[in-house]
Amino acid sequence: MKPNSVFILATEMHRFGSKSKGKSVLIRAICGKDSQVEPKASFSPDSRNPYSQTEEVCFVYKRLTGMQDILPEDQPYWRFVRKKIDQITALYGFERLDVPIIEETGLYVRGVGQGTDIVDKEMYSFQDKGKDNVTLRPEFTAGFMRSYVENHLYKRPQPVKLFTIGPIFRYERPQAGRFRQHTQFNVEALGVEDPAIDFEVMSLAHQFFSELGFQGVHFQLNSTGCPQCRPQYIERLQAHYRLHYDEICDDCKRRLDRSPLRVLDCKASQCQPVIASAPKIADYLCDDCRLHFQSLLRYLDNAGLAYIVNHRLVRGLDYYRKTVFEVWVEGIGAQAAVCGGGRYDGLGQEIGGPPTPGIGFGSGIERIVMAMKAQGLTVPGLPKPQVLVAYLGKEAKERAVPLVQELRWYNIGVILPFGDRSLKSQLRQANRERVRYVVIIGEDELARGRAQLRDLQEHQQQDVPLDTLRQWLSERLPIKAEK
Numbered sequence: 217m218k219p220n221s222v223f224i225l226a227t228e229m230h231r232f233g234s235k236s237k238g239k240s241v242l243i244r245a246i247c248g249k250d251s252q253v254e255p256k257a258s259f260s261p262d263s264r265n266p267y268s269q270t271e272e273v274c275f276v277y278k279r280l281t282g283m284q285d286i287l288p289e290d291q292p293y294w295r296f297v298r299k300k301i302d303q304i305t306a307l308y309g310f311e312r313l314d315v316p317i318i319e320e321t322g323l324y325v326r327g328v329g330q331g332t333d334i335v336d337k338e339m340y341s342f343q344d345k346g347k348d349n350v351t352l353r354p355e356f357t358a359g360f361m362r363s364y365v366e367n368h369l370y371k372r373p374q375p376v377k378l379f380t381i382g383p384i385f386r387y388e389r390p391q392a393g394r395f396r397q398h399t400q401f402n403v404e405a406l407g408v409e410d411p412a413i414d415f416e417v418m419s420l421a422h423q424f425f426s427e428l429g430f431q432g433v434h435f436q437l438n439s440t441g442c443p444q445c446r447p448q449y450i451e452r453l454q455a456h457y458r459l460h461y462d463e464i465c466d467d468c469k470r471r472l473d474r475s476p477l478r479v480l481d482c483k484a485s486q487c488q489p490v491i492a493s494a495p496k497i498a499d500y501l502c503d504d505c506r507l508h509f510q511s512l513l514r515y516l517d518n519a520g521l522a523y524i525v526n527h528r529l530v531r532g533l534d535y536y537r538k539t540v541f542e543v544w545v546e547g548i549g550a551q552a553a554v555c556g557g558g559r560y561d562g563l564g565q566e567i568g569g570p571p572t573p574g575i576g577f578g579s580g581i582e583r584i585v586m587a588m589k590a591q592g593l594t595v596p597g598l599p600k601p602q603v604l605v606a607y608l609g610k611e612a613k614e615r616a617v618p619l620v621q622e623l624r625w626y627n628i629g630v631i632l633p634f635g636d637r638s639l640k641s642q643l644r645q646a647n648r649e650r651v652r653y654v655v656i657i658g659e660d661e662l663a664r665g666r667a668q669l670r671d672l673q674e675h676q677q678q679d680v681p682l683d684t685l686r687q688w689l690s691e692r693l694p695i696k697a698e699k
């Protein structure tokens with residue numbers, strides 16, 4: 217483990233444990249790849265400051281660049297988003313498909329396409345122990361299409377409407393909102409060319425973001441044509457760019473031959489006037505593509521879903537056809553797109569399957585959660601235990617431990633304090649955990665087979681028989697822990 221592991225002297229480690237945020241105790245940051253040193257788990261027995269007495273050497277591991285931990289305090293957002301995904305996909309009749317995180321590298325090279333940033337720069341590819349070239353999935357669509365072909369899903373009634381949630385991996389330059397591992401919500405409808413399914417996939421996305429609470433949900437939308445009409449457009453586009461060759465950026469000079477449509481989404485300022493004066497693909501669509509696009513716009517108009525036709529929105533790959541779209545929401549400044557998708561009718565053949573029309577989208581849940589926070593959207597908290605069982609003395613504890621277990625078996629969420637602490641300390645914990653009821657078992661109460669039951673909300677206390685406690689709590693608890 218090299219760059220993220222920090223070599224430190226354990227004599228200094230007490231600073232991590234102490235409240236003063238002292239300077240970092242980075243002594244050496246070497247830790248060679250082949251280092252045999254394991255992190256040390258046990259140090260001196262000084263319980264207050266366990267690391268201070270020892271001369272042991274240890275590592276502190278850190279997460280890899282672009283990776284993140286999703287801490288408990290963020291989980292309510294994640295849970296809310298996942299539940300919404302389950303609700304909306306069920307509403308639209310989409311079924312879940314899970315594909316492996318790792319596939320043959322060739323699938324992505326063909327399925328995503330050479331010349332894309334993903335394939336050229338961003339894939340986590342390696343040779344496994346069997347000398348197979350494999351890649352951590354950088355997106356979902358290629359794996360979905362592989363699964364559709366391999367499992368003969370094309371023999372089922374079409375369209376096959378699928379969704380999934382899971383991590384994808386791209387070796388991106390880390391910056392705000394970009395992660396090397398991120399979790400994607402992915403939706404794909406395979407097997408139908410009808411523009412009504414483009415509308416269905418888009419309206420699913422619209423309803424999803426609207427019901428998460430976002431304001432200003434709208435689409436950016438374009439058609440990228442098809443193999444019949446796109447080549448003529450690309451010729452015109454290249455001709456236009458050659459007229460301005462000295463003005464455009466080096467990236468665009470390269471793209472012009474390899475992936476010409478991509479010049480349209482160049483962000484370099486010198487390229488903006490050239491993009492603005494470029495021919496628009498809408499003027500070059502064949503009848504089939506034009507009618508498809510017009511139908512989709514009509515469905516959106518009739519449903520009152522807001523959109524902006526954006527001639528710059530493209531996906532520079534051969535198998536993308538017709539519809540491309542993004543969903544934009546208010547609240548996260550310049551980076552307002554939270555979802556991108558399109559039609560990829562040429563992909564099935566590209567990876568060796570039957571011709572298969574398909575349309576889908578992907579949306580990063582980390583970005584959704586960031587956007588929700590930026591818009592100040594709130595989500596319900598997770599269900600928590602409502603009862604804490606405090607105990608005084610060894611015998612009381614002997615009764616408390618099985619009591620807690622019994623209550624949980626009857627679906628009552630309970631917290632048991634650990635470590636034989638004072639009643640005061642246990643009550644402090646009850647306040648901190650915001651429970652409604654505290655059951656107090658002391659030696660006296662135990663002898664009488666009773667317990668004190670304190671209602672922290674109503675500030676009342678009463679003496680109840682231990683063997684009726686479960687029933688008493690079952691009847692009164694406003695919220696039980698969820699099953």
Ligand SMILES: [Zn+2]
Pocket residue numbers: 441442443444445446501502503504505506
């Ligand atoms: Zn066309």
Ligand SMILES: [Zn+2]
Pocket residue numbers: 464465466467468482483484487
């Ligand atoms: Zn450029």
